[in-house]
Amino acid sequence: MYQWLVENLKAYYTFVKVLKKKERGEVLLYKHKQSGNYVVVKKLKGIYPAYERLLGVKQRHLPFIYEVCCNENETMILEEFIPGITLAEQLERTTFPERYVREIISQVCEGLYALHLNQIVHRDIKPENVIVMKNREVKIIDFDAAKIYKMYSQKDTRTVGTIGYAAPEQYGEAQSDARTDIYGLGIMMNVMLTGKHPVNEMAAGKMGNIIEKCIMVNPNKRYKNVMEVKAKLNKLHY
Template identity: 45%
Template structure:
């Protein structure tokens, strides 16, 4: 990955080159959303892909967590912005598959940006399971290891892990948040996808029934 400043516009951009196709990036390029980086180019030469995208000037959630856990209200702000962008992505059948603190940026104006679609895939009802086990251990849902097909509920699993880490600084397998969001976290991280929330809309509805503490 290379970072570059355009000579004329002075805008900072990022070049990514990787083996394989970039169909997800090509689809994300068509989506205009404040919570996504702008994709300027997504091309495939038959062997490798080149992606040129906006550089996000800000700080990652991982960097913020290095200073301590979030308050409930601050965590709720992050989560609600993620609900918005994931609803858009899922409507286009895009499953991110790598939601984690390192892939969530907070821009200089306070907007949450979901980055890095290298593990993302396009859901197809004609497939029975994922062909590649991609994602990050600790955040990846069981179905990402080839036993089933990833779908929106795969990202919901990661959101549950993320919420617990935002609130405690720890993975739920190490320490499960004891407060009011506990049941939501537990439902998100159910091993069987059918036992999780069916969509981010359903998750958001239940999540926002709880008034976060300051």
């Protein structure tokens, strides 16, 4: 299957450019020779069960995964190309008003809820992994750190995530679950509002109160699920 995918890429697609190189592999952009449609091709060292779980999952705030193939050394993933810019790129220019943050985070919550329904924990929610398209529709990207939640597991088998956004349990204290993504969501909200990590400046007002609960050290004190976060945001009036 892996070799078949390699051969089909050569036959029907043209390589465009390298989107990203990282320690675990590379992310490439290809263009279909006839239709002109773009596709993202990831070549990553190791096995990535979360991508396999996402095969066929359709949700407006998640990229569609077309194919996942493995050989002895690496996994190749064909993924929908998302045109737009990341929140990180937007934050290079400015912070955001509360109304915009509520709009964006509500969509991220919907995407995360779909992941969590499939027992997938993203584990790397941050501005670099959220793309905003021209119509202001949001897509969550990059599931390289994602894991399948296992009910009876005591803790994660490896430490992953981004320093500053990773929840305490991602450092071997306990198993990551949906509340781990709520922690990253809270940090991201604060950065969107203030341009800073909560350690340096905490957002004020009712949004600040929501963020504080998202980033509690004890997962049991956070919101139980992302739709609870969305509901709290939607109760705010501007």
